Amino acid sequence: MKVLVAVASKHGATREIADEIGNTLRAKLGERAEVEVLFAANVATIAGYDAVVLGSAVYMGHWMTEATDFVHRYQEALRTMPVWMFSSGPVGTPPKPLEEPLEIGKLRWLAYARGHRVFAGRIDRHRLGLGDRAVVAALRVHDGDYRNWEEIRSWAATIATALRRVRERAHTP
Numbered sequence: 001m002k003v004l005v006a007v008a009s010k011h012g013a014t015r016e017i018a019d020e021i022g023n024t025l026r027a028k029l030g031e032r033a034e035v036e037v038l039f040a041a042n043v044a045t046i047a048g049y050d051a052v053v054l055g056s057a058v059y060m061g062h063w064m065t066e067a068t069d070f071v072h073r074y075q076e077a078l079r080t081m082p083v084w085m086f087s088s089g090p091v092g093t094p095p096k097p098l099e100e101p102l103e104i105g106k107l108r109w110l111a112y113a114r115g116h117r118v119f120a121g122r123i124d125r126h127r128l129g130l131g132d133r134a135v136v137a138a139l140r141v142h143d144g145d146y147r148n149w150e151e152i153r154s155w156a157a158t159i160a161t162a163l164r165r166v167r168e169r170a171h172t173p
């Protein structure tokens, strides 16, 4: 079984979440599964994959273009395999905003995604350009890494369980 974890990330926080999801899937699915983590923009084809986990950072309420393009580009193939989506966005204590990315309902529908999960993200002013820094200052958001690794790993573990079931069903005569 081949699993693709594709991700759109501007400053690296969401990429690290994708890497952690990939590590958890590898650990839980064992040697018979091949798990690849790639930037969504670098994926040239999804032929050969049996499942996809797609994630994006959220900026100004939206998924990044690389991730939405990925869904539009591969929607037909995505509908033939199990797909999960995740977002990395809300920051602060408690993490805000609570709203899901604006296009997620449509994207889930296009890919027949089984689920979508929002994870808290990371803000590090030093990594931001001037424009983004001004937005963060205006919103009075404090720097911090709000990612909850336990939550991320346990979500990935539920995906591994679902994929094991898919694999067992495929091998049942």
Ligand SMILES: Cc1cc2nc3c(=O)[nH]c(=O)nc-3n(C[C@H](O)[C@H](O)[C@H](O)COP(=O)(O)O)c2cc1C
Residues within 6 Å of the ligand: 008, 009, 010, 011, 012, 013, 014, 015, 057, 058, 059, 060, 061, 062, 088, 089, 090, 091, 096, 097, 120, 121, 122, 123, 128, 131, 132, 133, 135, 136
């Ligand atoms: C300018 C700016 C706008 C943001 N807008 C949102 C938003 O609308 N919703 C949200 O949940 N997070 C928002 N965030 C938080 C980021 O999505 C979060 O920090 C994320 O983890 C960054 O991921 P990345 O490092 O992979 O780019 C914003 C961050 C910045 C700097």
